[in-house]
Amino acid sequence: MSDTSHGTGGLAFDAKKRSWPNEMNIFIALVIITLIFEALGQLLPYMNGQSMLFDFNTNRDGTILNIARLKIIILQVSIIGIIALGVTQVIISGGIDLSSGPLVGATAMIVMSFSQTEFLPTGSANPDAVFGSWALDLPLIIPIIVGLAFGAFIGAINGTLIAYTRIPPFIATLGMFLICRGIAQAWTRGQPISFPTEGYKFIGAGMAPVVWFIGLAFIFHFLLKYTVYGKHTYAIGSNEDAARMSGINIKRHKVMVYMIASMLAAFAAIVLSSKNLTAQAGMGPFYELYAIAMAVIGGVSLTGGRGSIIGTVLGAMVFGVIQSGFTYLRLDAFYQLMSMGAIIIAAVVLDKMRQERGASKG
Amino acid sequence: MTDTILETKGLTKHYGGVHALNDADFVLTKGEHVAIMGDNGAGKSTFVRQITGVEQRTRGEIVFDGAPVHFSGPIDAREAGIETVFQTLALADDLNVPDNLFLGREKTKWNWLGPFRRLDYKAMREDTIAGLEKTGVKIPNIRNTIANMSGGQRQCVAIARTATFPSKLTIMDEPTAALGVQETAQVENIIRTLKEQGESLILVSHNMRQVFDLVDRIIVFRRGRIVANLNKGDTDGNDVVSYITGAKTGAEFETAD
Numbered sequence: 001m002s003d004t005s006h007g008t009g010g011l012a013f014d015a016k017k018r019s020w021p022n023e024m025n026i027f028i029a030l031v032i033i034t035l036i037f038e039a040l041g042q043l044l045p046y047m048n049g050q051s052m053l054f055d056f057n058t059n060r061d062g063t064i065l066n067i068a069r070l071k072i073i074i075l076q077v078s079i080i081g082i083i084a085l086g087v088t089q090v091i092i093s094g095g096i097d098l099s100s101g102p103l104v105g106a107t108a109m110i111v112m113s114f115s116q117t118e119f120l121p122t123g124s125a126n127p128d129a130v131f132g133s134w135a136l137d138l139p140l141i142i143p144i145i146v147g148l149a150f151g152a153f154i155g156a157i158n159g160t161l162i163a164y165t166r167i168p169p170f171i172a173t174l175g176m177f178l179i180c181r182g183i184a185q186a187w188t189r190g191q192p193i194s195f196p197t198e199g200y201k202f203i204g205a206g207m208a209p210v211v212w213f214i215g216l217a218f219i220f221h222f223l224l225k226y227t228v229y230g231k232h233t234y235a236i237g238s239n240e241d242a243a244r245m246s247g248i249n250i251k252r253h254k255v256m257v258y259m260i261a262s263m264l265a266a267f268a269a270i271v272l273s274s275k276n277l278t279a280q281a282g283m284g285p286f287y288e289l290y291a292i293a294m295a296v297i298g299g300v301s302l303t304g305g306r307g308s309i310i311g312t313v314l315g316a317m318v319f320g321v322i323q324s325g326f327t328y329l330r331l332d333a334f335y336q337l338m339s340m341g342a343i344i345i346a347a348v349v350l351d352k353m354r355q356e357r358g359a360s361k362g
Numbered sequence: 363m364t365d366t367i368l369e370t371k372g373l374t375k376h377y378g379g380v381h382a383l384n385d386a387d388f389v390l391t392k393g394e395h396v397a398i399m400g401d402n403g404a405g406k407s408t409f410v411r412q413i414t415g416v417e418q419r420t421r422g423e424i425v426f427d428g429a430p431v432h433f434s435g436p437i438d439a440r441e442a443g444i445e446t447v448f449q450t451l452a453l454a455d456d457l458n459v460p461d462n463l464f465l466g467r468e469k470t471k472w473n474w475l476g477p478f479r480r481l482d483y484k485a486m487r488e489d490t491i492a493g494l495e496k497t498g499v500k501i502p503n504i505r506n507t508i509a510n511m512s513g514g515q516r517q518c519v520a521i522a523r524t525a526t527f528p529s530k531l532t533i534m535d536e537p538t539a540a541l542g543v544q545e546t547a548q549v550e551n552i553i554r555t556l557k558e559q560g561e562s563l564i565l566v567s568h569n570m571r572q573v574f575d576l577v578d579r580i581i582v583f584r585r586g587r588i589v590a591n592l593n594k595g596d597t598d599g600n601d602v603v604s605y606i607t608g609a610k611t612g613a614e615f616e617t618a619d
Binding site: 223226229231234235237238246 | 436440453454455456457465466470475478479480481483
């Protein structure tokens with residue numbers, strides 16, 4: 001184990017001097033960004049000394065923390081965060097997935113049309129019913145299976161195109177981006193779908209998206225870190241030729257990576273449509289880019305091979321803190337976009353610098 | 363039971379009109395270490411690529427371990443027991459030493475999970491340390507990623523990978539071409555370890571001293587043909603050079619051309 005300070009062949013090294021994990025840097029960045037918002041809250045005259053994370057006056061939830069704000073910070077990134085978990089493994093494998101946002105829209109439309117209730121609470125018939133009465137009041141499991149199957153289908157097409165025709169992932173998923181937007185609009189000719197069953201409402205109710213996000217983050221952390229699947233994903237992104245020479249079935253693995261990513265996006269669509277109680281063709285605007293941004297802020301390298309789920313979760317938290325922080329400072333949303341853009345660029349620049357410093361040690 | 367591990371008969375490879383390899387007849391016995399020498403473009407690497415299945419031969423026969431073989435790729439060859447150190451090292455830079463050593467043949471637990479079966483990090487780490495110690499490779503910290511290692515350390519990892527897993531035949535294509543003195547010595551030590559373990563080896567090398575230090579027999583290629591098959595004891599550096607440059611051709615190969 002690591003308590004030995006001797007490597008093989010009698011070479012000594014300082015076992016305590018483990019390399020500084022990149023996740024620590026992101027965590028520190030998260031803390032610094034939070035502190036900046038707190039400081040601005042204290043300094044800006046119109047804020048009247050209000051704090052972002054603390055609530056010293058009302059003691060509303062029995063603590064000095066502003067629980068309501070903390071809940072919002074994580075709740076608003078949970079659904080995109082679920083997509084980002086899938087995007088993380090795609091980027092680690094050396095690819096990119098641009099189709100996840102429109103896939104959310106398409107899946108939400110399809111799933112919602114299988115989860116409608118026959119009668120509204122008022123007793124009148126559902127005015128938005130997409131299919132006949134056979135598709136109304138179906139058991140909860142059916143829309144979920146339909147949604148995940150649709151995600152798997154789209155992901156399989158993405159993966160097959162990328163692995164077998166060897167076109168760049170950017171092009172394959174860009175095409176799928178438009179196709180999915182088209183499917184979403186064609187499904188009901190642009191009409192929104194509403195009135196889900198009671199069971200379906202439960203999936204994304206309240207803080208449920210956070211539970212899904214955290215739960216899935218644990219599962220994917222395990223998958224990437226402790227399984228053959230994860231190791232091969234890193235290996236393919238790191239050096240595809242080496243992975244092939246080592247006997248890894250690259251094609252099959254890539255199809256699997258894209259399928260899992262699209263299934264996560266489909267699941268995000270289920271949670272989102274359940275939370276909103278409606279599905280619209282334009283759902284999930286820019287979600288694919290936000291998901292990529294979360295991964296990139298979290299230290300996932302766009303050249304593949306490096307990154308982690310912990311990093312992406314922290315990246316999502318940075319995202320949430322910035323969104324909340326701007327609302328808290330009552331600044332307009334366009335400043336939020338600008339600073340978010342700057343942070344994404346800074347994250348990639350810092351990663352690049354870190355990489356070059358590491359390489360020059362050789 | 364024959365003690366021949368590899369035999370090629372009339373092995374030929376044409377790239378369009380270029381005859382890169384012509385009628386190579388070659389025999390390697392079990393436990394024997396053979397060097398392949400020759401000028402650039404003499405057909406050494408082409409010969410190796412036909413054996414390891416990286417390329418498909420134009421004509422001829424390869425008999426490995428008593429049976430004719432047709433490898434469709436290097437993975438086929440590896441499964442049959444041929445380990446190859448390629449000139450491009452085939453290491454994943456972002457993974458550490460045990461991950462690279464066991465890439466594609468990981469030790470796992472929970473195998474019922476299929477592709478999501480769990481990696482047995484502890485066992486792989488222990489085997490890696492045992493393997494590196496057996497081959498005398500010096501790596502300060504095996505948890506370092508390959509990206510943080512020197513060229514020599516990378517080469518040692520690549521070679522230790524072939525040496526850690528028991529194989530019937532190891533092929534190394536210029537393993538010390540880019541290495542310093544100490545690192546070359548380490549690689550040569552690994553090759554000696556293979557000899558002690560009784561594993562057969564084909565070593566492609568330009569380094570005369572190294573070849574005379576390490577192998578039993580020297581095969582010389584020139585212009586796509588085998589022109590000499592020399593036992594180490596019956597030859598010297600000058601003799602080998604005259605075969606490489608074309609001043610001499612082995613008596614049994616005179617008929618060729």
